[in-house]
């Protein structure tokens with residue numbers, strides 16, 4: 001093994017450790033905003049609380065109300081939201097924004113309100129290239145759903161298989177975090 | 189200063205990456221016997237951290253001098269300062285240490301840390317890896333030294349990593365065959381000089397009524413026959429072993445630019461007003477005819493197929509076809525130079541596309557695409573201009589600052605800073621929206637669409653364009669009916685006609701009919 005590889009693996013190892021620590025801090029509430037209930041108390045799932053945004057063939061995002069366990073920190077809530085998006089809509093005529101093989105990798109909420117969301121897929125080493133409408137709907141389905149439901153999230157930085165990419169799927173700028181886009185949401 | 193602040197790409201993500209690279213550096217230090225300074229650059233930790241720095245021998249001109257080398261994962265980088273000191277030319281570094289310019293025999297090469305693009309006149313070259321700055325000054329890849337000293341200085345480089353020796357030899361001067369073509373169209377005479385490769389040269393326009401191309405280093409072989417020059421504004425053309433002299437019609441002025449693949453040196457000759465007699469020892473009056481330029485960017489290309497239809501119609505192919513049709517239509521309607529970012533099926537990075545338009549100082553930039561969506565019912569054409577993401581406050585600041593001064597030419601940015609400035613478009617949103625509106629109106633009319641308005645999105649290809657810029661999605665490859673239409677040359681013609689009509693209607697800010705040509709003071 002070359003020295004360079006060695007350094008890289010050490011760096012990755014330490015990074016994983018840091019992420020785990022951060023995740024633990026979140027889980028224990030030490031890192032997030034003060035919460036009403038104290039740690040250890042049984043939490044009641046908050047139902048009917050989330051709005052998911054699914055792409056429609058009309059080029060817009062359509063709201064779907066879901067009962068989703070809203071307990072835990074921002075990381076767990078984001079994981080559940082995105083997993084629900086990947087699983088697909090209940091409404092006929094709407095679409096799942098991401099390939100079914102996609103999973104949620106690491107999630108990290110920075111203090112400035114940027115949520116780093118790593119989407120993983122072994123089937124797609126890079127996000128499947130598509131036309132820009134599909135790309136925009138897919139990205140903002142995730143971004144609007146996360147920003148609209150996870151407290152404190154101002155923008156989402158999308159990563160794919162651990163990498164920050166210039167574009168999400170060929171056109172859309174993902175070198176910086178993207179805020180929600182309300183104009184894409186269907187009013188009807 | 190606003191521009192500089194905004195130019196730092198990627199905001200928060202960048203900062204996170206920087207921290208990561210510092211972490212990697214710290215770990216590398218702790219890991220033990222890494223020779224000399226292991227230094228972190230700003231981004232892409234694996235690519236921009238030197239594995240180690242060392243000193244090699246620069247062996248050229250019968251002299252041997254030490255040169256600092258940074259060994260990167262992707263190959264060695266050499267100290268540009270030492271290279272210029274030893275091999276000739278002058279090196280100028282911008283006040284912020286970002287922009288670097290090497291001038292050699294009248295040719296200027298612009299480059300900087302963190303960008304793999306270098307500009308040579310109006311040409312942009314891509315380096316295989318980016319120059320990296322540090323305490324020992326900017327270090328550049330061998331390809332940059334070759335770009336400077338092979339073409340312009342006639343030098344050849346051989347790097348022996350084992351010996352740590354960079355050997356420089358002088359190549360024998362070649363004789364380059366030149367071909368000549370002249371067209372006279374719409375009040376402009378265009379002379380095209382084609383060479384097998386870019387010769388080291390300098391264009392001298394200091395004498396009224398004349399333009400001289402000095403070939404430096406190489407010799408040229410004139411063409412066996414010359415085109416007839418009985419009309420137009422070019423009166424005569426003469427070839428020497430190392431110069432080409434153009435005699436212009438009385439009062440005419442010439443503007444030159446370069447095209448690549450194959451390499452061409454082009455002169456547009458206009459019947460401009462007779463220049464005033466220059467005072468002895470002073471440069472000629474700063475007045476030059478200027479033809480407006482539109483840059484058309486056919487989306488995707490090469491390994492990037494873009495969207496595709498179920499039956500295999502590719503976005504990259506239709507985009508190129510439409511771009512070529514549009515070029516022909518625009519050139520027939522408006523006295524303008526139309527340049528395609530790619531005129532073949534080739535990979536072209538998104539950032540390079542706008543950079544080409546910036547280098548050509550184009551008036552307008554239009555990127556052509558085909559859409560795809562979920563399901564198969566989406567149809568119709570859409571026109572986009574850039575949206576600045578609210579989450580990137582610096583981009584918003586740039587837009588606010590830009591609204592104060594709307595003249596892009598008043599911006600005191602150098603060309604290099606401009607092409608590295610990834611949010612250049614924020615200064616031109618109002619005119620981009622205007623152009624997008626005209627285009628969408630024409631498309632709605634041509635395609636009988638009713639509910640289509642102009643849209644905004646953060647598209648990378650528009651970010652860096654320092655002029656009004658739009659992106660057109662002509663139709664949906666996910667819709668079988670529209671795929672059938674998009675294949676039809678008559679439909680392709682209609683689409684291109686609609687865009688051409690919009691360009692004819694377009695007026696720059698202040699209502700100056702700039703696209704109709706004319707003269708601008710320089």
Ligand SMILES: [Zn+2]
Pocket residue numbers: 131132170171487488494495503557558
């Ligand atoms: Zn496209």
